[in-house]
Amino acid sequence: MLSDSLLALPLRASKARFESDFGQRSLLTVDTEEEFDWNGDFNAHQYGLKQFRALAKFQQFAEGIGVSPVYLIDWPIAQSPRAQELLGDAVRRGTAEIGLQLHPWVNPPHDEEVTPYNSFAGNLPAAVEREKFMRLRDAIERNFGCHPQIYRAGRYGLGPNTAKLLKEAGVAIDSSVRARFDYSAVHGVDYSRHPIEPYWVDAERKLLELPLTTVFWGLLRKQGQWLHPRASAYPLVNGILSRLALLEKIALTPEGVTRDEALRGIDIAIDDGLPLLVLSFHSPSLMVGQTPYVRNEDDLDALYDWLRAIYAYLALRSVRPTTVGEIIASVEV
Structure with a gap:
């Protein structure tokens, strides 16, 4: 029996397998969230939403290199008319997908105390986590006209009730497990022993985990x-x-990982036969001064150079970009 929990280590038999023509592919996920002070206290109302011109530039860039990003959007983004116009257009044209990302401190209802512990949605009482999640899901369905099929907990904050919640909401994929990272010192989850391969969370094979790739x-x-x-x-x-x-x-991210480091990591992942490479970064990094990783224009240029080089190398190694839709269609149940 599988544990039916996103916190437990999966059994070897739960490893996901894909159709033979799937090969090895890559998925680009963007944690699409408000701008806030990464070194400050969590705040329910003090944040910015200035990123949409930068996000439009990035979407154009992604289309130019043949990549369909998955925008994992949280409450402030889901409520933004500019986001609805920009990302909704990309979704309708089939050049992007929308998923969920729950930042509990900015997501109603605001019943809990805003603390570092409560910044991990999985630490909240089950009813509170559920209400926040369902409001976010409903807002995305209403404002973007699509049913999101992939979730990432903000701060990678899964909890004991999250798997049940995702299945209840009809979400097929979780991508919150940051394998080989340990957040227990700051009230989060220890993922240091979790695998990097995709795996089934439950015995019914209704919930698939796609860990972020770290080698x-x-x-x-x-x-x-x-x-x-x-x-x-x-x-x-x-x-x-x-x-x-x-x-x-x-980790396969342009945030704090150089191009040469990432290329070495890609070689390891490919040579080890990893079927899916999950890349990620945060949308505020598309602007100067909004994250620790992009402090000036040179850093921003480096982020785009990283993406160009990585996707050119993935193509050279015959690793094609994929989408959530293709993953769901190709995984063997």
Whole structure:
């Protein structure tokens, strides 16, 4: 029996398999959210929504390289007429998809105290998490004319009730598991032992998990799952392991990961036979000064250069971009 929980480690038998012609593919996910101070306190009402010109530029860029992004939108984005116009147009033209991302501190109802603990939706009481989620789902259906099929918990904050909630809401895919990362020190979930391969959460195979792709690279990468969490407690040791090409953790994101690092990570993922590479970044990074990763115009240029290089290399390695719709159609139930 599978655990029917997104927090539990999956059984080996739960590994998802895809039709033979699926091959190896990539999915670009964009955590599409309001601008806020990443170093400040969480606030239900103080945020910005200035990103839409930058988002339009990015959508044009993505179409130019043949990629259909998945915009995982939260409440402020779902309520924005400009987002509805921009992203709704892309969805209608078949060049983008819409999913859900729950930031509980900006998502009504605002009944809970806004705290770091409660910033993880999965930490909320089941009824509160459900009400926030359902309001977001209904808003997306109403404002964008589509039923979202993929979810990512803001701050990767899954909880014991999330899997049941997603199945009740008719959402087929979760992509909240950030494998090989541990957020337990800040009230979040420890995903350090979760696999990076897609897997079924429940025995009925109604909920598919697509973990964000993070690999270990280096001579000691086979020992990475055991060694890296221990080495990370000692920054000097971790740095030495990386400089000596012994062990490095590489997430497939332009945020804090260089192009060369990402290319090494892609080689590992492809050579290990990973069927789906899940890439991600946050939409405020498309503007200067809104995240720690894009502080100036050079950083913004680097983000676009990263995407160009990564998708050119994926094409060279015969890894095609895919969509949520194609994944649902191709996974073997």
